[in-house]
Amino acid sequence: MKGNVIVGQSGGPTAVINSSLVGVYKTAKDRGAKKIYGMLHGVQGLLEEKVVDLSEHIRNDLDIELLKRTPSSYLGSCRYKLPNIAEDEETYKKIFAILKKLQIEYFFYIGGNDSMDTIKKLSDYAMIRGIDIRFIGVPKTIDNDLAATDHTPGYGSAAKYISSILKEVIRDGLVYDQKNVTIVEIMGRNAGWLAGAAALARCEDCEGPDMIFLPEISFDIDCFIDRVDKIQKEKESVVIAVSEGIKLPDGRYVCELTDYAQYVDAFGHKLLAGTARFLANKAAKEIGCKTRAIEFSTLQRCASHIVSRVDITEAFQVGGAAVKAAFEGESGKMITLKRLSNDPYQCTTDIYDVHKIANVEKLVPREWINEDGTYVTPDFVNYVRPLIQAELTPIMVDGLPRHLYYKDKI
Structure with missing residues (x-):
């Protein structure tokens, strides 16, 4: 039996961010986590102890399938910047006191550049204070600007x-x-x-x-x-x-x-x-x-009604890979996607030091933009095309896509 898990979502949402949440939840549950908590509105909500037991809200396989197809951030999000440890240690003491009260051993944060900055700072504080909590970042962003990963879910x-x-x-x-x-x-x-x-x-x-x-x-x-x-x-x-x-x-x-x-x-x-x-x-x-x-x-x-099956599948996989990495002792890392081939498209997950990722933007290579800057090159198109392939049909009820939402979120 593994210890307690907590997961949050941060920054702008994507059409598949909840698939990553499901990946964390289901994998942690299957691997024997005692409790799996969700932060409402990310680390900002955690500071206010807005935490829920996800098993009370994701009850069965249908809920899992609905949540994978639900846009926006099921747990809510935030754009909260953690202060530097040296400037405001009290914030960290408060966060870690809450994590201790919940008996958290594994912390997962689904987000982009700014969220990886949060993972970096929390994992650093845990290491400095000798606190045995594993911190893993789960990538997401429609902007695709996270370093080290071939591309980002969303x-x-x-x-x-x-x-x-x-x-x-x-x-x-x-x-x-x-x-x-x-x-x-x-x-x-x-x-x-x-x-x-x-x-x-x-x-x-x-x-x-x-x-x-x-x-x-x-x-x-x-x-x-x-x-x-x-x-x-x-x-x-x-x-x-x-x-x-x-x-x-x-x-x-x-x-x-x-x-x-x-x-x-x-x-x-x-x-x-x-x-x-x-x-x-x-x-x-x-x-x-x-x-x-x-x-x-x-x-x-x-726009979850036109989601890419490749994308939603990979979003689920990075959530699961994060749990696997944390349960095997990794911390201060982010899960990455590593492309093995383009035709046929093959991609796997890997891990990377979050200190080398946080606050680093990945830009479009200059050689993927034409000379006069008015279009992209075939290399760019060949890079993107595999990522939009196939569809995941929404679960339709009364002519509309059905979603799963947290009713009491504040």
Whole structure:
């Protein structure tokens, strides 16, 4: 019999983050964990002792299957930045007192860069104080910007959604015999993995977007307008995908040119919004054509009805691999995905020191972006395509997908 387990979710959710939660829960249960607790709203909720016994909420195999197909974070999330140990040890004393009261031996945190920073700090404190609790990070993020792992659970499903909906947007642009320019804004602060996935829309039944702009390449507004003007003179409908995080040569985000309020979270990240609307208005004014802006926004991370089977399966696997690693004595590590081959696609799990991952962003390689920075290369497409394959059918009730949700979450 193993000791007690606690698991939390942090940061922005994905369409498959709950599959990782199920992977942790089911594997820990199968391997003999006494109790499996869930933190409500991550480590921030833990500090307020908002903890639930997951066995009281995930009761049977149907609940497991429903939860795997449920978007958002079942336990709730947070964007809470742990202070440095030297600056505020009291916070750590409080967390570890709560963990001691719950008799926790294994701690799992499902999240991205900032969440791995939490795992790093907690595992460091445990080591400094000689506390025998194992801390393991479970990767997730639609942004695909975690270092060391080939890709992150959540990215494949977001890429599948982006490319699928973009095909439909492209079809819609051809409805009327009228010149029009559509600019689609896709998530991605500093890394263009999501915007690059728009290239998947280019296939035998769709010409795909005309241009794709990633934040890795400096964005010149005047050059952009000139290119749009040239393309719209040659074709009726122009569709362009832009990352929300594209930056001007001086380092400012394009969206900072808008009148949107610049909200900043606990990690110092600015809320990015309005890039497509700004560029659409600019194009309409400069070129004089009909324009529209579309923001995929949170739809990219919650569209569980079009989830990738590869993605949801791997999300479950990294949760299970985290439990295995912790039960075998590992701590201060993150589970990674290691691609073995592309054709046929094969991928396995591995572990990596979280100190080498936390707060490190993985950007799109420059060689995967074309020379003038207006599209991605075939290497990029070949990298992403295996991750969007196959589907997991929602469990439908009365014509709608059925989800599992925690009713008393506050």
